[in-house]
Amino acid sequence: MCRFAGEKSFTGQPACRHAAYLVENTDFPKYFAKHRLRPAQGDSLADVPAGGGRILKLHGEKVAAYRDPHSEVTCVSPYCTHMGCLVHWNRAERTWDCPCHGSRFGTDGHIIAGPAETPLEDRKPSAASNAKSQSK
């Protein structure tokens, strides 16, 4: 039970709602900065193992890359569509998870759980990235 239950905030809204919002977002700046500054885990599609995901830096741009068991690679934007935190690979669930507020995305960027309301943007791996990955 919220300790502000029954009280009103300065906006006239239930104070409990505002308290919950503040508590949920207290750590947001810390996670946002920490994860945005996290270095990429590779610079080639060859750095992504079969059945795994990695945050790569390809041609100066970070991408979230997933390689399926048949070696097909799917790349999406690594930036959560809720408030822009960098997602990370959840090896157990095979999902892209956002550490800031808990949104979860499928390997192709579709939404599994919010608060994000739009999928991760598709990023096509360039021909150069593919050629580099095949030569390794």
Ligand code: FES
């Ligand atoms: S930034 Fe809020 S869930 Fe990702």
